[in-house]
Amino acid sequence: MYELVQVSEKCYYINCPAKIGIHVADQDNVYLIDSGNDKDAGRKVRQILEQNGWQLRAILNTHSNADHIGGNRYLQGQTGCRIYAGGIEAAFTEHPVLEPSFLYGGYPFKELRHKFLMAQGSNVTDFAANGFPREIEVIPLPGHFFDMTGFRTPDNVVFLADCISSRETLEKYAISFIYDVGAYLDTLDLVEKMEAAVFVPAHAEVTADIKELVRYNRDKVHEVAERIITACKEPVCFERILQEVFKGYGLTMNYEQYVLVGSTVRSYLAWLKDTGRVTGEFTDSMLLWRRV
Helix, strand or coil: CCEEEECCCCEEEEECCCCEEEEECCCCEEEEECCCCCHHHHHHHHHHHHHCCCEEEEEECCCCCHHHHCCHHHHHHHHCCEEEECHHHHHHHHCCCHHHHHHHCCCCCHHHCCCCCCCCCCCCEECCCCCCCCCCEEEECCCCCCCCEEEECCCCEEEEECCCCCHHHHHHHCCCCCCCHHHHHHHHHHHHCCCCCEEEECCCCCECCCHHHHHHHHHHHHHHHHHHHHHCCCCEEHHHHHHHHHHHHCCCCCHHHHHHHHHHHHHHHHHHHHCCCEEEEEECCEEEEEEC
């Protein structure tokens, strides 16, 4: 864990739970792509940089999930580096309580206010600002989260953030976190058509050919959608649908999984309603869902 792996002349990644990319700008200066899940991750990253004689010029954040921005505060405090993020992700990065608040749908109780869902805040600069390394292409990859992005480096390495999950993860957990199902499927279509020397997904193996894994992720989305539609064969409340998803996939309910999977199931219901496959109705002061 936290092994430095070279994938091209000027690109590396640090092998950790959410892979951290490194682009070497010149002999002495590097850019990080994401920063790990907490202060300890940031400390390990700094040690790797020092061992290689690299100065941290800036961190480029793909999105604001805590496991991708958790090292920001430490590294920015130690080095004074800029942190670049865009759109809604910038707001969540500066104000991390927004993540558990969004997931829960209100002020999060203390079991949700921990480092896995709420990083420490850091100061953010927009991608459009002067100083952003223009040799690095910013690739919009929405769906998993609001304004998630990937990055293509000059030597044609593409960092894909969380737009795909590994086959092993999907076989174990079945349902990956998705904010906007329609946008996520569009992103999968985009990634399937991409060409690169190397693809570096945050939570899957590095590969030169991403197409098969993209198709597997797409199939899983449609499988989950069909399971939710089946759960709506009779008018049913959200909590019962969530129960069916957890039982059907053999998942264990806890506070964290309740908000992560629960938010995802709500996103599926929104997509299914907007595409005309389920509808909602109010009965006895309850919102009930049923398939069309």
